[in-house]
Amino acid sequence: MAEQSSAVARYGHGSRIPGWDDSVDLSKDPAVVPDPATTPVPDELRAQIEAAMAKYPNFRSAAIPALHAAQDLHGWCSPTAIEQAACVMRLTPGYLTAVATFYDMFETKPVGRQRVYVCTNISCSLRGGKEMLEAVKAAAGDDPDLNVRGFECLGACDIAPMASVNGEFVGPLEPADAEQLIADLKEGREVLPDKQLSRRACADPGARSDG
Amino acid sequence: MADKLLFDRIDEPGLDTIEVYKRRGGYQQLERALRMTPEEVLQNLLDSGLRGRGGAGFAMGKKVSFLPRGGMDKYLVCNADESEPGTFKDRELMQKSPHMLIEGMVIAAYAAGANRSFIYIRGEYELQAMKLEAALIEAREAGYLGEDILGSGHSQTLYLHRGAGAYICGEETGLLDSLEGKRGNPRLKPPFPANQGLYQGPTLINNVETLATVPHIIRMSGTEYAKLGVENSAGTKLISISGNVQRPGNYEIELGMKARDIIYGLAGGPEPGREIKFWFPGGSSSPVLKPEDLDRGYDFDSMARAGSMLGSGAIIVVDDSNSVVDVALTLAKFYRHESCGKCTPCREGTNWTVKMLERIHAGDATPMDLDIIASVQDQIMGNCLCVLGDAMAMPLSSMVAKFRDEFEQYIEDKRAAAGLGEIPEPTPIEIAGAAA
Numbered sequence: 132m133a134e135q136s137s138a139v140a141r142y143g144h145g146s147r148i149p150g151w152d153d154s155v156d157l158s159k160d161p162a163v164v165p166d167p168a169t170t171p172v173p174d175e176l177r178a179q180i181e182a183a184m185a186k187y188p189n190f191r192s193a194a195i196p197a198l199h200a201a202q203d204l205h206g207w208c209s210p211t212a213i214e215q216a217a218c219v220m221r222l223t224p225g226y227l228t229a230v231a232t233f234y235d236m237f238e239t240k241p242v243g244r245q246r247v248y249v250c251t252n253i254s255c256s257l258r259g260g261k262e263m264l265e266a267v268k269a270a271a272g273d274d275p276d277l278n279v280r281g282f283e284c285l286g287a288c289d290i291a292p293m294a295s296v297n298g299e300f301v302g303p304l305e306p307a308d309a310e311q312l313i314a315d316l317k318e319g320r321e322v323l324p325d326k327q328l329s330r331r332a333c334a335d336p337g338a339r340s341d342g
Numbered sequence: 343m344a345d346k347l348l349f350d351r352i353d354e355p356g357l358d359t360i361e362v363y364k365r366r367g368g369y370q371q372l373e374r375a376l377r378m379t380p381e382e383v384l385q386n387l388l389d390s391g392l393r394g395r396g397g398a399g400f401a402m403g404k405k406v407s408f409l410p411r412g413g414m415d416k417y418l419v420c421n422a423d424e425s426e427p428g429t430f431k432d433r434e435l436m437q438k439s440p441h442m443l444i445e446g447m448v449i450a451a452y453a454a455g456a457n458r459s460f461i462y463i464r465g466e467y468e469l470q471a472m473k474l475e476a477a478l479i480e481a482r483e484a485g486y487l488g489e490d491i492l493g494s495g496h497s498q499t500l501y502l503h504r505g506a507g508a509y510i511c512g513e514e515t516g517l518l519d520s521l522e523g524k525r526g527n528p529r530l531k532p533p534f535p536a537n538q539g540l541y542q543g544p545t546l547i548n549n550v551e552t553l554a555t556v557p558h559i560i561r562m563s564g565t566e567y568a569k570l571g572v573e574n575s576a577g578t579k580l581i582s583i584s585g586n587v588q589r590p591g592n593y594e595i596e597l598g599m600k601a602r603d604i605i606y607g608l609a610g611g612p613e614p615g616r617e618i619k620f621w622f623p624g625g626s627s628s629p630v631l632k633p634e635d636l637d638r639g640y641d642f643d644s645m646a647r648a649g650s651m652l653g654s655g656a657i658i659v660v661d662d663s664n665s666v667v668d669v670a671l672t673l674a675k676f677y678r679h680e681s682c683g684k685c686t687p688c689r690e691g692t693n694w695t696v697k698m699l700e701r702i703h704a705g706d707a708t709p710m711d712l713d714i715i716a717s718v719q720d721q722i723m724g725n726c727l728c729v730l731g732d733a734m735a736m737p738l739s740s741m742v743a744k745f746r747d748e749f750e751q752y753i754e755d756k757r758a759a760a761g762l763g764e765i766p767e768p769t770p771i772e773i774a775g776a777a778a
């Protein structure tokens with residue numbers, strides 16, 4: 132057998148996946164749909180999820196909206212968040228965990244509440260997106276309230292390099308903006324108001340209203 | 343140059359409200375379409391020659407005509423996932439003129455006989471989702487959505503569904519699974535969504551821009567719309583230009599315009615003193631083109647003849663200050679991250695490609711690695727369930743083929759910098775049992 136690369140962490144029998152050769156723990160009960168009697172769900176969260184379920188021919192379609200709502204409340208898709216959503220939707224927590232792990236916006240580990248997604252995809256990296264991410268990370272330090280992440284193309288390459296700060300798109304950024312961005316965020320101010328995409332006019336001169 | 347259709351006075355204050363939209367003639371095309379029969383509306387779509395604006399460029403009218411007739415539950419889904427790197431046109435349209443999309447969706451659903459419709463918008467577009475949600479409430483109150491719309495007998499619900507960050511949910515069948523509340527893994531085709539789509543019902547899926555164009559086709563008539571643009575590429579197109587240009591942004595052009603006039607004329611070209619090294623004509627999934635292709639027309643056929651594609655209409659310009667190896671690595675990492683993992687050539691191939699490019703980057707490669715990279719791309723192409731695998735393989739193999747010299751030079755320089763010296767002569771590998 133060929134020697135295995137030492138660069139990749141390997142578990143028993145050479146697998147990269149922990150636990151694959153452990154037998155199933157038969158003493159454990161199978162995952163069940165959480166019991167409403169013993170699973171308290173905040174009223175507002177329940178109302179949000181139930182409203183979402185009513186929009187679709189099949190209630191399961193509300194899985195993503197339910198996870199968004201639960202994450203907004205709990206800060207991340209914690210076991211409690213998943214359990215509450217599963218309880219309202221009458222699904223197993225395992226089902227919702229499988230869904231949550233597929234999507235980048237769902238956090239499966241505890242993170243700060245303030246989201247800063249810095250784009251490092253192609254158009255942004257041509258204009259310094261990767262350096263921008265480093266600058267924002269440095270400015271954020273280890274503040275536990277901040278969740279600074281590199282992100283794939285956010286659909287705003289016209290303001291590259293850019294970031295999404297709690298959903299507000301800002302750019303074009305310069306490394307010097309990082310301090311201001313983090314300071315605005317920490318102090319609850321509007322973040323870099325004159326760099327917000329929402330205030331930007333269309334680039335096409337033929338689209339101007341005076342026309 | 344044709345007048346703007348989609349971007350006509352797009353920055354007019356309040357255009358996102360029904361009041362201003364209607365004052366400008368909004369929803370009149372819906373009224374007009376509902377006075378026609380669905381067949382007449384469909385005929386206009388067929389006549390218009392409108393091709394899908396989401397990437398694949400399939401004729402929209404034809405797709406509508408694939409849906410079975412009859413009274414079963416049929417669905418219309420608008421693909422607003424817009425995650426193809428370099429693409430940001432739907433964002434501007436939804437944010438500034440959400441009612442145009444809604445009007446187009448009701449007309450398209452009427453032609454297709456669909457009574458339930460959804461907009462699947464990427465989760466990161468929070469402002470755009472808010473604008474659409476507000477516009478949907480206005481449209482329902484005004485009776486443009488709901489039961490028996492304007493007394494036509496056509497009923498339709500339309501809901502907004504927010505995704506949560508996954509490029510693969512832009513692929514139409516991945517989108518459907520995601521909308522059904524699952525992981526967004528693409529499905530095997532056939533059956534195509536027109537036969538078995540959302541909840542197994544016949545489903546029409548179109549891009550935001552495609553659907554927003556529909557009211558304009560009704561206003562002008564299909565045959566008039568078809569006069570815009572060039573053969574096989576009718577109409578106007580929203581172009582997103584980004585990367586190394588001086589005026590990045592969205593522009594509406596008539597298809598067939600010279601690529602040079604778009605990149606230099608509209609977007610100002612690269613910074614003074616810089617030259618274009620290569621450009622992606624249709625998002626990061628399109629094979630790259632060189633400066634000598636700039637005099638081609640920007641339309642479906644011309645881009646295909648150049649060996650690339652129009653894709654989503656997103657032009658990414660890379661100037662000579664950037665290394666092709668860095669761009670290739672960024673690109674490959676994106677596809678590795680976004681591969682859903684369902685099929686082996688894509689899941690493993692994207693990973694191998696990243697690892698080999700990283701090896702080149704680290705100065706630990708030989709030119710033979712370039713052949714291996716090329717061969718991995720060959721083995722991905724055509725062997726996957728959806729085209730995400732091909733979407734990496736196509737641009738990547740075009741980069742290696744067109745910039746082989748630069749790759750080799752890079753390998754050599756990096757080896758020298760790492761103190762590894764000359765590239766060793768390749769030694770034939772002895773394989774036990776193989777004939778000498």
Ligand SMILES: Cc1cc2nc3c(=O)[nH]c(=O)nc-3n(C[C@H](O)[C@H](O)[C@H](O)COP(=O)(O)O)c2cc1C
Nearest residue numbers: 394395396398421423424425512513514548549552
């Ligand atoms: C990996 C992948 C990602 C895609 N992303 C999008 C997207 O974000 N938006 C879109 O409209 N089409 C996207 N498409 C194309 C869709 O599958 C589909 O062709 C399109 O939505 C059809 O609409 P159209 O005919 O109006 O273009 C993607 C395709 C693939 C393979």
Ligand code: SF4
Nearest residue numbers: 682684685688726728
């Ligand atoms: S090609 Fe890639 S993204 Fe598409 S289904 Fe296969 S593994 Fe998933």
Ligand code: FES
Nearest residue numbers: 250255284287288
């Ligand atoms: S590449 Fe950064 S927003 Fe598109």
